[in-house]
Amino acid sequence: MARDYNPENIELKWQAIWEDSGIYHCEIDPDKPKKYVLEMFPYPSGSPHMGHVRNYTIGDVIARAARMRGYNVLHPMGWDAFGLPAENAAIKQNSHPAVWTYQNIEVQEKSFKRMGFSYDWRRKIVTCDPEYYRWGQWLFLKMHERGLVERKKSPVNWCPECATVLANEQVEGDGVCWRCASRVEKRNLAQWYFKITDYAQELLDDLDQLELWPERVKTMQANWIGRSTGANITFSICDEQGESTDQAITVYTTRPDTLFGCSFFLLAPEHPLVEEFTAGTPYEADCRAVIEASARETAVERESGIAEKQGAFTGRFVVNPINGAKVPVWIANYVLMDYGTGAVMAVPSGDDRDFEFARHYGLDIPPVVVAEDDPLLSTLRDESDLVQKNVDWDTGYTGPGVLVQSGPFTGMKGGKDSEACRAIVEALATEGKGEATVNFRLRDWLISRQRYWGNPIPMIHCDVCGLIPVPEEQLPVILPLDLDISKGATLDSDPSFYEVDCPACGAQAKRETDTMDTFTCSSWYFLRFADARNDEQAFSKKSADYWMPVDNYTGGIEHAILHLLYSRFFTKVMRDMDMLNFDEPFKQLLTQGMVKLDGEKMNKSKGNIVSPDEVVPRYGADTVRGYIMFMAPPDKDLDWSPDGVEGMHRFLGRVWRLVGEYVDTCVLAGSASATNSDEEAIVRQSLRDTQDASLTDAEQTLRRLTHKLTKKATDDIDRQQFNTAIAALMELTNALYDFKKQDNWTDSVYTAEGIDALLKMLAPIAPHITEELWRDLHGEQVESIHVQDWPSYNPDYVVADTIELPVQVNGKIRGRVEVAADAADEVVAEAAKIAVSDHIDDEEIKKLIVVPGRIVTIVI
């Protein structure tokens, strides 16, 4: 009687053996095709959850399958270890972030090993380790050299809870902190930036190269970058009489075609000219009220969605450069200082916001672009002068149309990027008052953080020399570990850290005490994995040339913008530094879905957590891996179901018993079990040489299913449809059980072939049980199943000799014909006619279509 399936025993046994033998280690091998399989490395937040299990199982299956398909596979693991949670937890527990971090890493590492993930652990990275973060500092200096680092004072996002500034990407839609969900405030502070906007166009363009990225991630990035085409138009400031002064303001617009409809002009409340215009005038008080209201509003009103349009007249005027009209200058709360130029030409008839503002303050709404079907068009079609100052519309009209009341441009087609846009910009350009331009929504990346647990920014403030980079040979700037941070102290409270001599002039200077955003650490870690133990460089060119780019990258959709945009930016910068010879770091991206419970996100505070620590000891890692891969396609959310876990456990049990019984029978018969794979291959080959006619029907069927399902599972794993790949393996198991009803089923070489294919294809998903059964089958001395070749299939064996085709009459299935698989279409057609003769009667056949191997359809 076969042994019981005891997952815990065999899993721990094989995990130890794999670790000792180092079978998952990899080295550069120019003779072998490489595959770099990577999952987004975890934050060491505590014990792992099902999301981790899913993420890393997906990657592991890809890596293992690739290894068996003959690739030299790099599959590494590390930790993104700097950041606020460590610091907050340490403050709470009166510990140190380093202690908390390394403890958690130990727990997670152990847990990942218990899952049987096939990492090359020699390449482990921990980003808070000086051996790693020194290279982050080095990259900062290199970017500084290239002019990509900037320190500037501007309104920034401040999270009061985290007591630090945040990047735009880290403020979520409703104005809250991505980490703690507190409401973010605006503060005017001097901060460090990476000039990601220098790469805005390329970051947008190269999305086209990413054929194997999900469409939605690319769309999200494109929206975030937010390219818009339009023109800069310059309005000169004029006096009360309309006489131009030598001062001017430039606006950005996407609709230069509507310029004749500009009936007022807007400045952002924070615009520097507002003070100059209004100081000491009767308009000062009103403007100040709007400025103050809008400063309060940004925090509060955004929450409610729509803020009421507010504004005030500044008492000043500008001249419309296209027609010399005198236009009043207002301030308005909906004009943003940090987009475009902070000033807007308002065209209420062509913009809903301007329309609303104009209605509210009783300003003119002259129509300039009118829809083809608007009755207004017939009355105004030929009007080049302003005859109608107002419309009776409910909103502005933003669609395409015809220009009216627009001087020489009247009658032209208007709208976004229209001929009128080009003509008007051209006319303005001749007078130096306009030029076509492009604007991006993307802002520079604010990377400084006023927190302790991060990579120190390697810069020094010298009163004499200004900002001086730390000389390269002095790297790394070590983050001191002896700080008592229990009260939330930062580097700013540690004189032994910040008191330094200026590297340039030797005067007493102050080291920068801000640290870098953790996202800087994760923006290049995939490159370090290629050469993790290099202590002379961030990574060698050779290792990057061989291993990069990452072939398969798996991680959560929450990084659709953040990490994935930053990493693309770093890659392009390093390419321009001649460190890399490619444009994009991640060839293929798989965004895995969440693991939920009863449709809800698992959450510590809700207490609805299913932990791998409780499920794995009970069912084994193989069952958990298999379940997670089977229950949904990898990119979809998955609802945890205890019954589903049982089902996967049952399936593995079926495989266990099938192979166990096979081995037992063979041992009794003194055959098969002793064969190693070479001998078996020879046996199988010789059998293939014999005539098919010697096969029984059952053998024919088993062979056909084995080859068909091998093809199916192989294809499905290739396209990462692991759920259907597992379904195919279940079918193969069922086919073997079916064949088991035959007498002497163990004698047939097709049983051996089926079991061989089943175990090998199941190996990436359930690595332990398959390894154990593989050794049962072939003996302890045989090489691991995980270094075996992936099974192949013979297309000739996939098709049966005869096939049954459905026959349709007028679109409905009315019968079936059994024909030879290679029968000519004419033969099939005749057979089909006979099969459905009842339904044809004497009707004339109008059309007869044979879709080979699929269907016959007859139209009468």
Next chain:
RNA sequence: GCCGGAGUGGCGGAACGGCAGACGCGGUGGAUUCAAAAUCCAUUGAGGGCAACCUCGUGAGGGUUCAAAUCCCUCCUCCGGCACCA
């Protein structure tokens, strides 16, 4: 508002424009058992018929096609992202 994605049995989910519901869960019946668990075998979209079979079925409504879950148009619902970006 704009941009994406998705709506298929009791449930999770399958289906290069070609037999809708693979595979699994759950259910039902049987074998085994003193009994149960486990296991094995069979069955399982809905409705009708003794039956071979028939009818209806992929969010709703139209269309293209010999043939539509799949392609096109209109609409509804849900999920996600962005949002006063001029």
